[in-house]
Amino acid sequence: MFTERSGIIVWVNDLKAAGKHLEKYGNVHFISKKLHYAAMYVYASRLDETVKQLQRLPFVKKVERSYRSEIKTEYNSNIPDKTRFYTL
Template structure:
């Protein structure tokens, strides 16, 4: 049974305080250079969690990740052009 998860990009003021985001879900990555964190949560709790994250003093902005909506299955309808570039 797969649990449906959603990703959140949380822009923060302080990366040390971003470690506290683990209590909301699975903290995947914290960027010290760009001051953001990637957080995965249950899809059913998405709206509630986004509202709670916005209330935190060290959070600038919360964005939803659209990674699970991007098509990852590709089809090769185009002809293979590698034979034209051989020596």
């Protein structure tokens, strides 16, 4: 039902051009006016070819891939819970 998406950060020179042209490559989530970057999501199956296409655009400085999907987000603690010793 849901397709896998990957996040990328696109560093740009021209924000107006970024706002107009980046929509056709994926979902633009956020554009920072102060730091001149756009956060967007693209299909994970077409990530490499989308990054190559984005790097060819004249207003793009650099494209960075997000590693959020590779970070472990489930944590387990082997240390016993000590909160019961500190109750009033």
